[in-house]
Amino acid sequence: MANESTIPASGDSPAGASGEQETPVYQNPVERNVLMGVLLAGAFVMILNQTLLNTALPAFMADFGITASDAQWVTTLFMLVNGIMIPVTAFLIQKFSTRAMFLTAMGLFITGTIVAAVAPVYLVLLLGRVLQAAAGGMIMPLLQTILFAIFPRDRRGSAMGMFGLIIGFAPAIGPSLSGWIVDHFPWQTLFLMMLPIAVIAMVIAFFLLKNVTENTDPKLDILSIILSSLGFGGLLFGFSSAGTAGWSSAEVVISLVVGVIALVLFVWRQLKLDQPMLELRVLRIPMFTLNTVLGMVMFIAMVGGMLILPLYMQNMADFTAMESGLALLPGAIIMGLMSPVTGRLFDRFGGKWLAAVGFILLTATSLLFARLSADTSFVYIAAVNAVRMVGAAMVMMPVTTAALNQLPQTLVPHGTAVNNTLRQVAGSVGTAVLVTVMTVTTRDPAEYGVEGMVHGANVAFLVSAFISAAGLIGAFFITNSHGEETGENRLEQIHPKN
Known part of the structure; x- marks a missing residue:
């Protein structure tokens, strides 16, 4: 398939693997800018999704008959899964093509959004949020990797600046937008309104996006994934809970202790492996x-x-x-x-x-x-x-x-x-x-x-x-x-x- 072409021509080394000048895969500025717009649109709905539900928690409590602490898991679980997925993405980008990764991330996000929108019970809503968060954790490092591959060095600052526009603007409008929507429409609208943007971005990327990284087919190290999840997940949950629950609370102490121990073991293992999951x-x-x-x-x-x-x-x-x-x-x-x-x-x-x-x-x-x-x-x-x-x-x-x-x-x-x-x-x-x-x-x-x-x-x-x-x-x-x-x-x- 033409869209599966990669950076290196036959016999060439991957971009940046030698001291030679790196050549972006998209030489046509129009095609490159259109692709960037599509990628940023996909990232926009995922980043917007992080803060979009903050003001909808009372609506979830009323519809599902849950407590405020239960409702908070809509945002807490998203943060944890999102944070756990980011380190794993480095391995995934080398295992699979960037094209397949982006389409998979958008597919996961679309699936999670539909699951959350039609959720009959609260646990199904949380499942939808897990799928959305997994997609969001993949998209941040993936998008930066793609931008660095398709733009020359003298344009990377501008490209990352546009990415920064999305990072700054999407969370900013999330609470205000969700507050207005929840006041006037059912909470399901929060999910359904993002579907058209995500679907259009996925379809256009299917035709425009090429693979822009070299796939080295690294071996899957299950222990690294487990240690990474426990380490970063434990730290994120412990620190995020400490401000409200207190540093001496059991949930904070246990989370931080497990996180630190797992993270130390994760670092040690990455430095020992010939093909680490995350090259520290x-x-x-x-x-x-x-x-x-x-x-x-x-x-x-x-x-x-x-x-x-x-x-x-x-x-x-x-x-x-x-x-x-x-x-x-x-x-x-x-x-x-x-x-x-x-x-x-x-x-x-x-x-x-x-x-x-x-x-x-x-x-x-x-x-x-x-x-x-x-x-x-x-x-x-x-x-x-x-x-x-x-x-x-x-x-x-x-x-x-x-x-x-x-x-x-x-x-x-x-x-x-x-x-x-x-x-x-x-x-x-x-x-x-x-x-x-x-x-x-x-x-x-x-x-x-x-x-x-x-x-x-x-x-x-x-x-x-x-x-x-x-x-x-x-x-x-x-x-x-x-x-x-x-x-x-x-x-x-x-x-x-x-």
Whole structure:
């Protein structure tokens, strides 16, 4: 079948496997841009799906007769399965063609969406969410791998900027859109409205998408998959539960202990295998590791702050849930719109100064949020958060692109999986740590009133400012953002010759 063609011509090495210039598989810009639009449309519905159900939980409780804690599994289970699938995707991309992977991901998502929409009981709805989450976990590293293969180095920043637009915009409109839909239509509409976009993206990709990676047919290591699932799943669940259940609760302690032990064993096994499921040796490349860590730092500061603000507004400043959502909406939209701009700037100037300015904005706005009071205005909160999200946009896609640019094309699937997994863990850690800081430093409301509670939020943002400042220091060490020197020298760093 013509659509199954791969990058290497007969006898050629895969792109990036040597020191030669990598040649994108799509030379026609129109075909390449149309394909990117199709891929981003597929990613949009999956990323939108992460936050779309947050305001629909009361509707599920009423229809299925479940408790609030039961309903929360709609989002918790999605997060866990999504996080578990990301590391496995590196193996799948090398085992199967990128074309087959994308079509499978879209097929899983469509199936899960239909299952959830027609669910007669709550467990069937959860099954649909598991299928959707598995597809979502595959699509993030897969899409980044495809974009890096079809775009030349001098256009990767712009391509990743468009991807950042989807990442920023889709979650931003999710809660507001779902709130309006649930108020006017049955909750099943939340699933059914995504089907046409997903089906159209799948059909067009069937005709346009070629395989853009070399398939090495690695052996399936069941133990690696089990250890990865227990390790990353345990950490994600433990950290995400710690902020609300407390660090000493049994579910948090057991999850974290199991996660740490399984993760240590997973790392040890990957370093021993000739064909690891996840090539962790990419972390031997200093600039890949530095940019990945900077992305983690940004997520810790940003995700934690996105949770602290709604808690402050609803519990300490007498704003409604809708008002707290509206305060965050301009920032999220601006972050999405800024991503293509920062992508173009990255292509021209590299990542160092973009990341540095971004971390300056994150640090400054964190300090401004560390001065909240019980009567801080809505305009102040929305404006400062908007500037904060500009800073996040200047860091997120540039450091991700700079990290992946360090890798030859054959290692991009592993790099995207490592990068996305660590960033997701960092988001959970940031949420847990900052919520804990806020809780511990809250002063007794009986003595200090509402301002005692606000004090805890201020200290949490102060910690966020210190975290962002650490990222600022690290940004000045970024070099070689466009990764001009990849190939055998990078492979030598990962697999040193005796």
